[in-house]
Amino acid sequence: MLDHWRCSGERRGMARPRSTGSRRPDLRAVRSALPAALGDAVDRFERHLAVERGLSTHTVRGYVGDVVSLLAHLAGDADPASLAELDVLVLRDWLSRQHADGAGRATLARRAASARTFTRWAFRNGLLSADPGPRLAAPSKQRKLPAVLRVDQVGAAMRASAAGAEQGDPVALRDHALLELLYATGVRVAELCGLDVDDVDRERRVIRVIGKGDRERVAPFGVPADQALGRWLxxxxxxLAQLHSGAALFLGVRGGRLDPRAVRRVVHDAIGAVPGAPDVGPHALRHSAATHLLEGGADLRSVQELLGHATLATTQLYTHVTVERLKAIHDRTHPRT
Known part of the structure; x- marks a missing residue:
């Protein structure tokens, strides 16, 4: 497939530019340099993603960045630059150059998906006479099994965190509470940081979570997380609370809503102190929670609901994790392996 991309530019008679490396240029500068018609298409597409589809700021930024790169490629090869010139050969040549500049399979797959989303939108809004996106293929993204902590490793991290919080330091109390809640509920880091005090129902031991696509769900937590939350609150x-703290559940040292980067540092430090534990971040606690639930007998649908996965296929990845762990245990302990 990559050879197919490499020759697409030659068929169109395009001169191949010198590779500039895999790192992208300043997209704001590239976007501002687009011809007016292409820049207007980007603006309209961005509004569609943010307002009509309600995607997160991070997701919109990713889509728009890929489309700016695509249209800059189109503008450099078409004279005059017109969105009507965007066809499957342009798309393939764009991906070919991305590959030549060092983009990996996952990056190429994501950029191809962004391009297909844009061309579908452009066709539906009359900016393209036909949608070339369905004819664009990209290397499938290789899904790696997520890093998963053992139950004893999680327990060691939680015990160390609890010991650090015994003296009543507010930061230590906060860190212990967020670690317990991350593992108990399997929430994403952004979801954790977005929690308000009123989202916690300690009587029922559940939290109200606003996930991807503004989907709301309820996630339960156990006694250890409840006790840690109680001491933090x-x-x-x-x-740590200040006048500007508002209703945020977790606060930084200056009283503002806790930043995801701070949560990542807390998790790295806590897990990194456990002998033999892999170097992981907060998402590993989410992976670990899902895996341990399945190993304990939970069904896939329940774990899907807990994690807020849009499709069951995403949750099924964890069944492969549990199988791999069982195979490893079998190979290590069975007398005839």
């Missing part, structure tokens, strides 16, 4: 949060 009573003894820790009041010491």
């Amino acid at each position: 009573s003894d820790g949060r009041p010491k």
